[in-house]
Amino acid sequence: MRTSLPPVLLALSLLVPPAHATQLSFLKPAGPVAAAQSGHFWFVIIAMLVVVVPVFILTPIILWRYRYGRRNASYRPEWSFSWGWEILLWGGPIVLILILGTVLWAETGQLDPYKPLGPHPLRVDVVGYDWKWLFIYPDLGIATVDKLEIPVGRPVALRLTSDTVMQSFLIPALAGQIYAMQGMRTKLNLEASQAGAFLGENTQYNGTGFHAQKFTTTAASADDFRKWVGSARAGAHALSPAVIHALETKGTDKDMARGLHLGGPSDLVFRLPVADLFTRILRDGPAAPAHALLAGSPIAAPAAPKQKAD
Numbered sequence: 001m002r003t004s005l006p007p008v009l010l011a012l013s014l015l016v017p018p019a020h021a022t023q024l025s026f027l028k029p030a031g032p033v034a035a036a037q038s039g040h041f042w043f044v045i046i047a048m049l050v051v052v053v054p055v056f057i058l059t060p061i062i063l064w065r066y067r068y069g070r071r072n073a074s075y076r077p078e079w080s081f082s083w084g085w086e087i088l089l090w091g092g093p094i095v096l097i098l099i100l101g102t103v104l105w106a107e108t109g110q111l112d113p114y115k116p117l118g119p120h121p122l123r124v125d126v127v128g129y130d131w132k133w134l135f136i137y138p139d140l141g142i143a144t145v146d147k148l149e150i151p152v153g154r155p156v157a158l159r160l161t162s163d164t165v166m167q168s169f170l171i172p173a174l175a176g177q178i179y180a181m182q183g184m185r186t187k188l189n190l191e192a193s194q195a196g197a198f199l200g201e202n203t204q205y206n207g208t209g210f211h212a213q214k215f216t217t218t219a220a221s222a223d224d225f226r227k228w229v230g231s232a233r234a235g236a237h238a239l240s241p242a243v244i245h246a247l248e249t250k251g252t253d254k255d256m257a258r259g260l261h262l263g264g265p266s267d268l269v270f271r272l273p274v275a276d277l278f279t280r281i282l283r284d285g286p287a288a289p290a291h292a293l294l295a296g297s298p299i300a301a302p303a304a305p306k307q308k309a310d
Contacts, residue, residue, distance in 0.1 A: 125278035131209035192219030241290035
C-alpha cells in the first residue's frame with residue numbers, strides 16, 4: 001500500500017538533514033557562537049508568542065461573537081474609547097520591543113565577529129573566488145581549497161577577503177555570516193565544541209556557479225588535527241602560478257582539480273611558497289600576475305600546531 005506524508009510534514013522533513021549529512025543549521029549548534037545565536041533565536045520566538053498567540057486566539061472568537069453570536073453580544077454604538085484596551089494594545093508591544101531591543105543590544109556586543117574567543121587561536125586566512133574558497137594556514141605552511149580543518153576546543157581566527165566580487169561566508173552550525181570583499185579585510189572568530197563535519201557556503205549570489213560554492217568544515221580532536229596537518233604537508237602540491245591561475249578561473253573545486261590534472265577536490269592541498277600570501281592577495285588583487293604574488297623569500301619552516309592550554 002502506497003502512503004505519503006502530509007505536505008506540512010513533508011516540508012518539515014526537508015528541513016532536517018539526514019544523519020550522515022554535514023550539519024547545516026544553527027538550530028543544532030556545534031560551537032559557542034552558534035549556541036548563543038540559537039538561544040537568541042528561541043528567546044525571540046518565545047517573546048513574540050506573547051503577541052502572536054492572543055491574536056490567533058482572539059481573532060476567531062471575535063469573528064464568531066459578532067457574526068454568529070451577535071444576538072447575545074451587546075450593541076454599543078456610542079462606544080469609542082477604553083483606557084484599558086489602549087494600555088493593553090499599546091503597552092504590551094512597547095514593553096516587548098524594549099525587552100527585545102535591550103537583549104539585541106547586549107548580544108550584538110557579545111557576538112561581535114571580530115571579538116576573539118580565547119588565547120592561542122588557529123589562524124586561517126580565507127580568500128573567495130568564483131566559485132570556491134581558498135583556506136590559508138600561515139602558521140602551518142599549507143593551503144586547501146573548499147576544505148577547512150580545525151581542532152575541537154581551540155579558537156579559530158579567520159581573516160577574509162575576496163579576489164573577485166563580494167561574497168558572503170557562512171558556517172551555520174559554528175558561526176554567523178560575514179562578508180568578504182575585494183581589497184578589504186573582514187574577520188570572523190569561531191570555535192567547535194564537538195567533532196563533526198559542518199556545511200559552509202557562500203550565500204551571496206555571484207554567478208552561474210553560485211549554488212555549488214560550498215565547502216566542508218571538519219572539526220577533529222587535537223591528535224587527529226595534528227595527524228591531518230602531517231599528512232597534508234606530506235601530500236601537498238606546490239602552490240605554483242598555474243594553481244593561482246586555476247583559482248582565478250571561474251569554476252568549482254571539481255573544475256579546478258580537473259584543470260590541474262589532479263584526482264579530485266580532496267587533492268587540492270598546497271604548500272605555501274610565501275608566508276604573506278593573504279596580504280599580497282589583499283593588496284594587489286587579481287590584477288597582480290601570479291608569479292608576482294608568489295615571488296620573494298620562501299616561507300620559513302612552519303611550527304607544529306599548538307594545543308589549547310588546560
